[in-house]
Amino acid sequence: MCTGVRFTDADGNLYFGRNLDWTVDYGEKVTMTPAGFTYQTKFGAPDGKRAVLGMGITCDGIPLYFDCANENGLAVGGLNFPGYAQYEEGPVDGKTNVAAYEFPFWIARNFDTVDEAEAALKDVAIVGVPVSDEYPVSMLHWIIADKDRSIIVEYMADGLHLYHNPVDVLTNQPTFGYHLENLRNYMGAKPEFPATETWDKLELTPWGSGTSMFGLPGDYSSPSRFVRAAYANAHYPDMKGEKDNVQRLLKTLQNSAFILGGAEVAGGQFEKTIYSSCYSALTNTYYYNTYEDYTVKAHALSDFDLTSDQIQQAA
Ligand SMILES: C[C@H](CCC(=O)NCCS(=O)(=O)O)[C@H]1CC[C@H]2[C@@H]3[C@H](O)C[C@@H]4C[C@H](O)CC[C@]4(C)[C@H]3C[C@H](O)[C@]12C
DSSP states (O other): OEEEEEEEOTTOOEEEEEEEEESSOOOOEEEEEOTTOOOOOTTOOOOOOOOEEEEEEEETTEEEEEEEEETTSOEEEEEEOTTTOOOBSSOOTTSEEEEGGGHHHHHHHHOSSHHHHHHHHTTEEEEOOOSSSSSOOOOEEEEEEOSSOEEEEEEETTEEEEEEOSSOEEOSSSOHHHHHHHGGGGTTOOOSOOOOEEETTEEEOOSSTTGGGTTOOOSOSHHHHHHHHHHHHHHSOOOOSHHHHHHHHHHHHHTTOOOTTSOBOGGGOBOEEEEEEEEETTTTEEEEEESSOOSOEEEEGGGSOTTOSSOEEOO
Protein backbone atom coordinates (compact mmCIF):
# COMPACT_ATOMS: atom_id res chain seq x y z
CA MET A 1 0.00 0.00 0.00
CA CYS A 2 0.69 3.32 0.61
CA THR A 3 0.32 5.79 3.42
CA GLY A 4 -0.81 9.43 3.10
CA VAL A 5 -0.38 12.13 5.77
CA ARG A 6 -1.45 15.76 6.18
CA PHE A 7 -0.76 18.38 8.82
CA THR A 8 -0.23 22.12 9.12
CA ASP A 9 2.64 23.99 10.73
CA ALA A 10 2.16 26.41 13.61
CA ASP A 11 1.32 29.15 11.08
CA GLY A 12 -1.35 27.08 9.34
CA ASN A 13 0.60 26.12 6.21
CA LEU A 14 -0.27 22.75 4.62
CA TYR A 15 2.17 19.84 4.36
CA PHE A 16 0.91 16.73 2.54
CA GLY A 17 2.74 13.61 1.50
CA ARG A 18 2.58 9.92 0.84
CA ASN A 19 4.54 6.70 0.62
CA LEU A 20 4.19 4.86 -2.68
CA ASP A 21 4.57 1.20 -1.71
CA TRP A 22 4.80 -1.29 -4.53
CA THR A 23 7.21 -3.79 -6.09
CA VAL A 24 8.01 -1.81 -9.24
CA ASP A 25 7.96 1.80 -10.28
CA TYR A 26 6.19 3.19 -13.35
CA GLY A 27 9.00 5.53 -14.35
CA GLU A 28 7.21 8.30 -12.45
CA LYS A 29 8.73 11.75 -12.25
CA VAL A 30 7.92 15.08 -10.65
CA THR A 31 5.48 16.46 -13.18
CA MET A 32 4.17 20.00 -13.62
CA THR A 33 1.12 20.75 -15.72
CA PRO A 34 0.82 24.51 -16.34
CA ALA A 35 -2.47 26.37 -16.11
CA GLY A 36 -2.35 26.91 -19.89
CA PHE A 37 -2.23 23.21 -20.75
CA THR A 38 -5.23 22.23 -22.86
CA TYR A 39 -6.90 19.23 -21.30
CA GLN A 40 -9.89 17.52 -22.84
CA THR A 41 -11.44 15.59 -19.94
CA LYS A 42 -12.58 12.07 -20.81
CA PHE A 43 -16.31 12.74 -20.35
CA GLY A 44 -16.52 16.49 -20.79
CA ALA A 45 -16.19 17.47 -17.11
CA PRO A 46 -14.98 21.06 -16.73
CA ASP A 47 -11.26 21.80 -16.68
CA GLY A 48 -10.41 24.62 -14.27
CA LYS A 49 -6.91 25.42 -15.51
CA ARG A 50 -4.76 25.61 -12.37
CA ALA A 51 -1.07 24.76 -12.38
CA VAL A 52 -0.60 21.26 -10.91
CA LEU A 53 2.61 19.80 -9.45
CA GLY A 54 3.08 16.22 -8.29
CA MET A 55 4.41 12.75 -9.00
CA GLY A 56 3.19 10.97 -12.08
CA ILE A 57 3.64 9.80 -15.62
CA THR A 58 2.13 10.87 -18.92
CA CYS A 59 0.25 8.63 -21.31
CA ASP A 60 -0.81 9.84 -24.75
CA GLY A 61 -0.28 13.43 -23.58
CA ILE A 62 -2.45 12.95 -20.47
CA PRO A 63 -0.89 13.63 -17.05
CA LEU A 64 -1.53 10.66 -14.72
CA TYR A 65 -0.81 11.78 -11.19
CA PHE A 66 -0.25 9.43 -8.25
CA ASP A 67 -0.41 12.47 -5.96
CA CYS A 68 -0.42 16.18 -6.74
CA ALA A 69 -1.26 19.66 -5.52
CA ASN A 70 -2.26 22.91 -7.16
CA GLU A 71 -0.86 26.41 -6.96
CA ASN A 72 -3.50 27.37 -4.36
CA GLY A 73 -2.74 24.65 -1.82
CA LEU A 74 -5.20 21.83 -2.56
CA ALA A 75 -3.55 18.38 -2.58
CA VAL A 76 -4.75 14.88 -3.56
CA GLY A 77 -3.30 11.37 -3.36
CA GLY A 78 -4.57 8.03 -4.70
CA LEU A 79 -4.00 4.83 -2.69
CA ASN A 80 -4.89 1.22 -3.46
CA PHE A 81 -8.37 0.11 -2.42
CA PRO A 82 -8.95 -3.23 -4.23
CA GLY A 83 -11.86 -5.37 -3.15
CA TYR A 84 -13.79 -2.27 -2.08
CA ALA A 85 -13.50 0.28 -4.89
CA GLN A 86 -16.11 -0.11 -7.60
CA TYR A 87 -16.52 2.56 -10.25
CA GLU A 88 -19.27 3.18 -12.79
CA GLU A 89 -18.94 1.12 -15.97
CA GLY A 90 -19.78 4.12 -18.12
CA PRO A 91 -20.84 7.77 -17.77
CA VAL A 92 -23.96 8.42 -15.71
CA ASP A 93 -26.65 10.79 -17.03
CA GLY A 94 -27.00 13.99 -15.00
CA LYS A 95 -23.64 13.58 -13.24
CA THR A 96 -20.23 15.15 -13.71
CA ASN A 97 -18.39 12.10 -14.99
CA VAL A 98 -14.70 11.81 -14.15
CA ALA A 99 -12.48 8.89 -15.21
CA ALA A 100 -10.70 7.22 -12.28
CA TYR A 101 -7.31 7.79 -13.93
CA GLU A 102 -7.87 11.55 -14.13
CA PHE A 103 -9.33 11.98 -10.63
CA PRO A 104 -6.38 13.57 -8.72
CA PHE A 105 -5.60 15.87 -11.63
CA TRP A 106 -9.24 16.82 -12.06
CA ILE A 107 -9.59 17.73 -8.39
CA ALA A 108 -6.36 19.79 -8.34
CA ARG A 109 -7.28 21.46 -11.61
CA ASN A 110 -10.73 22.57 -10.52
CA PHE A 111 -10.82 23.42 -6.80
CA ASP A 112 -8.91 25.45 -4.23
CA THR A 113 -10.33 24.06 -0.99
CA VAL A 114 -11.55 20.79 0.44
CA ASP A 115 -14.95 22.41 1.05
CA GLU A 116 -15.27 23.25 -2.67
CA ALA A 117 -14.17 19.78 -3.75
CA GLU A 118 -16.47 18.08 -1.27
CA ALA A 119 -19.49 20.08 -2.44
CA ALA A 120 -18.77 19.28 -6.11
CA LEU A 121 -18.13 15.59 -5.47
CA LYS A 122 -21.74 15.03 -4.45
CA ASP A 123 -22.59 15.31 -8.17
CA VAL A 124 -19.62 13.32 -9.48
CA ALA A 125 -19.62 9.80 -10.90
CA ILE A 126 -16.21 8.10 -11.09
CA VAL A 127 -15.99 5.98 -14.21
CA GLY A 128 -13.72 2.94 -14.52
CA VAL A 129 -12.35 3.20 -18.04
CA PRO A 130 -8.68 2.43 -18.80
CA VAL A 131 -6.55 5.30 -20.05
CA SER A 132 -4.89 3.01 -22.63
CA ASP A 133 -4.29 -0.65 -23.45
CA GLU A 134 -1.08 -0.44 -21.44
CA TYR A 135 -2.63 0.55 -18.11
CA PRO A 136 -5.64 -1.15 -16.52
CA VAL A 137 -8.03 0.73 -14.24
CA SER A 138 -6.52 1.20 -10.76
CA MET A 139 -8.84 0.50 -7.85
CA LEU A 140 -8.11 3.40 -5.50
CA HIS A 141 -9.48 5.64 -2.81
CA TRP A 142 -8.27 9.20 -2.35
CA ILE A 143 -7.30 11.71 0.32
CA ILE A 144 -7.92 15.40 -0.47
CA ALA A 145 -6.26 17.98 1.78
CA ASP A 146 -5.91 21.72 2.27
CA LYS A 147 -4.75 23.97 5.09
CA ASP A 148 -7.97 23.42 7.03
CA ARG A 149 -8.73 19.69 6.83
CA SER A 150 -8.79 16.51 4.77
CA ILE A 151 -11.49 14.23 3.39
CA ILE A 152 -11.50 10.67 2.08
CA VAL A 153 -13.28 9.70 -1.14
CA GLU A 154 -14.36 6.06 -1.52
CA TYR A 155 -16.43 5.01 -4.53
CA MET A 156 -17.99 1.59 -3.93
CA ALA A 157 -20.79 -0.67 -5.16
CA ASP A 158 -23.31 1.44 -3.21
CA GLY A 159 -21.94 4.72 -4.55
CA LEU A 160 -19.85 7.58 -3.25
CA HIS A 161 -18.69 7.82 0.37
CA LEU A 162 -17.14 11.05 1.62
CA TYR A 163 -15.60 11.13 5.08
CA HIS A 164 -14.25 14.04 7.08
CA ASN A 165 -10.83 12.83 8.27
CA PRO A 166 -10.07 13.82 11.87
CA VAL A 167 -6.64 12.14 11.91
CA ASP A 168 -5.45 13.29 8.47
CA VAL A 169 -3.96 9.96 7.39
CA LEU A 170 -4.93 7.24 4.92
CA THR A 171 -3.61 3.79 4.08
CA ASN A 172 -5.33 1.04 2.07
CA GLN A 173 -8.23 -1.36 2.45
CA PRO A 174 -10.54 -1.83 4.28
CA THR A 175 -12.76 1.23 4.42
CA PHE A 176 -11.87 4.48 6.12
CA GLY A 177 -14.72 3.89 8.59
CA TYR A 178 -13.05 0.65 9.68
CA HIS A 179 -9.70 2.38 10.20
CA LEU A 180 -11.24 5.08 12.40
CA GLU A 181 -13.09 2.52 14.56
CA ASN A 182 -9.94 0.41 14.83
CA LEU A 183 -8.07 3.31 16.47
CA ARG A 184 -10.17 2.69 19.58
CA ASN A 185 -8.19 -0.53 20.11
CA TYR A 186 -5.08 1.59 20.65
CA MET A 187 -6.39 4.45 22.78
CA GLY A 188 -4.21 3.30 25.70
CA ALA A 189 -1.03 4.08 23.74
CA LYS A 190 0.55 7.35 24.80
CA PRO A 191 3.92 9.09 24.74
CA GLU A 192 4.23 9.80 28.51
CA PHE A 193 7.05 8.20 30.49
CA PRO A 194 5.37 5.43 32.52
CA ALA A 195 5.16 5.55 36.29
CA THR A 196 6.48 2.71 38.43
CA GLU A 197 3.70 0.20 39.18
CA THR A 198 3.31 -2.24 42.05
CA TRP A 199 1.76 -5.64 41.37
CA ASP A 200 1.31 -7.42 44.66
CA LYS A 201 4.84 -7.57 46.13
CA LEU A 202 6.57 -6.77 42.81
CA GLU A 203 7.64 -3.28 41.82
CA LEU A 204 7.62 -2.82 38.03
CA THR A 205 9.85 -0.10 36.63
CA PRO A 206 9.76 0.91 32.94
CA TRP A 207 12.50 -0.17 30.53
CA GLY A 208 12.71 3.41 29.45
CA SER A 209 10.76 5.85 27.29
CA GLY A 210 8.43 4.39 24.68
CA THR A 211 7.01 1.81 27.06
CA SER A 212 3.60 3.55 27.11
CA MET A 213 3.34 2.95 23.35
CA PHE A 214 3.30 -0.78 23.94
CA GLY A 215 0.63 -2.44 21.83
CA LEU A 216 1.01 -0.23 18.76
CA PRO A 217 1.28 -2.66 15.84
CA GLY A 218 4.62 -2.96 14.07
CA ASP A 219 3.67 -4.85 10.89
CA TYR A 220 3.15 -3.47 7.37
CA SER A 221 -0.53 -4.33 6.98
CA SER A 222 -2.80 -1.46 6.02
CA PRO A 223 -4.66 -1.25 9.39
CA SER A 224 -1.36 -1.34 11.29
CA ARG A 225 0.24 1.35 9.13
CA PHE A 226 -2.87 3.49 9.61
CA VAL A 227 -2.61 3.18 13.40
CA ARG A 228 1.10 4.05 13.42
CA ALA A 229 0.65 6.99 11.05
CA ALA A 230 -2.31 8.36 13.05
CA TYR A 231 -0.37 8.01 16.33
CA ALA A 232 2.70 9.75 14.90
CA ASN A 233 0.68 12.49 13.23
CA ALA A 234 -1.30 13.17 16.39
CA HIS A 235 1.70 13.32 18.71
CA TYR A 236 4.46 14.94 16.66
CA PRO A 237 5.05 18.43 18.12
CA ASP A 238 4.34 21.53 16.00
CA MET A 239 7.46 22.54 14.10
CA LYS A 240 8.54 25.95 12.84
CA GLY A 241 9.96 26.45 9.35
CA GLU A 242 9.71 24.44 6.15
CA LYS A 243 12.84 22.32 6.70
CA ASP A 244 11.63 20.90 10.02
CA ASN A 245 8.10 20.36 8.71
CA VAL A 246 9.33 18.46 5.65
CA GLN A 247 11.44 16.43 8.04
CA ARG A 248 8.36 15.80 10.18
CA LEU A 249 6.38 14.49 7.24
CA LEU A 250 9.14 12.27 5.89
CA LYS A 251 9.86 10.87 9.38
CA THR A 252 6.17 10.15 9.92
CA LEU A 253 6.01 8.36 6.58
CA GLN A 254 9.19 6.45 7.35
CA ASN A 255 7.45 5.11 10.44
CA SER A 256 4.93 3.39 8.11
CA ALA A 257 7.34 2.51 5.29
CA PHE A 258 8.14 -0.93 3.85
CA ILE A 259 11.71 -2.19 3.78
CA LEU A 260 12.69 -5.10 1.56
CA GLY A 261 12.22 -8.54 3.01
CA GLY A 262 9.26 -7.77 5.25
CA ALA A 263 6.26 -8.20 2.99
CA GLU A 264 6.21 -10.65 0.11
CA VAL A 265 3.74 -10.38 -2.76
CA ALA A 266 3.13 -12.81 -5.61
CA GLY A 267 6.14 -14.37 -7.28
CA GLY A 268 8.56 -13.96 -4.38
CA GLN A 269 8.87 -10.21 -4.88
CA PHE A 270 8.91 -7.91 -1.90
CA GLU A 271 6.98 -4.69 -1.53
CA LYS A 272 9.04 -1.60 -0.70
CA THR A 273 8.47 2.11 -0.30
CA ILE A 274 9.38 3.30 -3.77
CA TYR A 275 9.18 6.97 -2.87
CA SER A 276 8.09 9.22 -0.01
CA SER A 277 6.87 12.71 -0.83
CA CYS A 278 6.10 15.96 0.93
CA TYR A 279 4.33 18.87 -0.72
CA SER A 280 4.69 22.21 1.05
CA ALA A 281 1.97 24.75 0.25
CA LEU A 282 4.12 27.47 1.87
CA THR A 283 6.50 27.52 -1.10
CA ASN A 284 4.60 25.27 -3.55
CA THR A 285 7.47 22.79 -3.44
CA TYR A 286 7.36 19.03 -3.99
CA TYR A 287 10.00 17.19 -1.94
CA TYR A 288 10.66 13.47 -2.26
CA ASN A 289 13.18 10.72 -1.78
CA THR A 290 13.31 7.16 -3.08
CA TYR A 291 14.14 3.72 -1.73
CA GLU A 292 17.46 3.76 -3.57
CA ASP A 293 18.41 7.37 -2.84
CA TYR A 294 17.61 8.78 0.54
CA THR A 295 18.67 12.31 -0.47
CA VAL A 296 15.68 14.63 -0.47
CA LYS A 297 15.10 16.33 -3.83
CA ALA A 298 13.01 19.51 -4.12
CA HIS A 299 11.13 20.91 -7.11
CA ALA A 300 9.25 24.18 -6.68
CA LEU A 301 6.44 25.21 -8.99
CA SER A 302 8.51 28.28 -9.84
CA ASP A 303 11.34 26.03 -11.14
CA PHE A 304 9.13 25.26 -14.16
CA ASP A 305 7.96 27.43 -17.05
CA LEU A 306 4.49 28.38 -15.87
CA THR A 307 3.80 30.41 -19.02
CA SER A 308 4.14 27.33 -21.24
CA ASP A 309 1.18 25.19 -22.32
CA GLN A 310 3.19 21.95 -22.14
CA ILE A 311 3.54 19.33 -19.39
CA GLN A 312 7.05 19.42 -17.91
CA GLN A 313 8.87 16.71 -15.98
CA ALA A 314 11.90 17.09 -13.71
CA ALA A 315 14.97 15.08 -14.67
C1 LIG B 1 0.29 1.10 -7.21
C2 LIG B 1 -0.09 2.48 -6.65
C3 LIG B 1 -0.74 2.30 -5.31
C4 LIG B 1 0.25 1.81 -4.32
C5 LIG B 1 -0.46 1.26 -3.16
O1 LIG B 1 -1.47 1.73 -2.68
N1 LIG B 1 0.10 0.16 -2.71
C6 LIG B 1 -0.51 -0.63 -1.70
C7 LIG B 1 0.03 -1.99 -1.74
S1 LIG B 1 -1.06 -3.03 -0.94
O2 LIG B 1 -2.29 -2.98 -1.71
O3 LIG B 1 -1.24 -2.60 0.40
O4 LIG B 1 -0.39 -4.32 -1.02
C8 LIG B 1 -1.05 3.26 -7.54
C9 LIG B 1 -1.26 4.70 -6.98
C10 LIG B 1 -1.51 5.59 -8.19
C11 LIG B 1 -1.65 4.62 -9.35
C12 LIG B 1 -1.41 5.17 -10.76
C13 LIG B 1 -2.34 6.35 -11.03
O5 LIG B 1 -3.69 6.03 -10.70
C14 LIG B 1 -2.24 6.83 -12.49
C15 LIG B 1 -2.40 5.69 -13.52
C16 LIG B 1 -3.85 5.22 -13.63
C17 LIG B 1 -3.99 4.10 -14.66
O6 LIG B 1 -5.32 3.67 -14.67
C18 LIG B 1 -3.10 2.94 -14.29
C19 LIG B 1 -1.65 3.40 -14.25
C20 LIG B 1 -1.43 4.53 -13.23
C21 LIG B 1 0.00 5.00 -13.47
C22 LIG B 1 -1.62 4.03 -11.77
C23 LIG B 1 -0.69 2.85 -11.44
C24 LIG B 1 -0.85 2.36 -10.00
O7 LIG B 1 -2.12 1.81 -9.82
C25 LIG B 1 -0.65 3.52 -8.99
C26 LIG B 1 0.82 3.95 -9.08
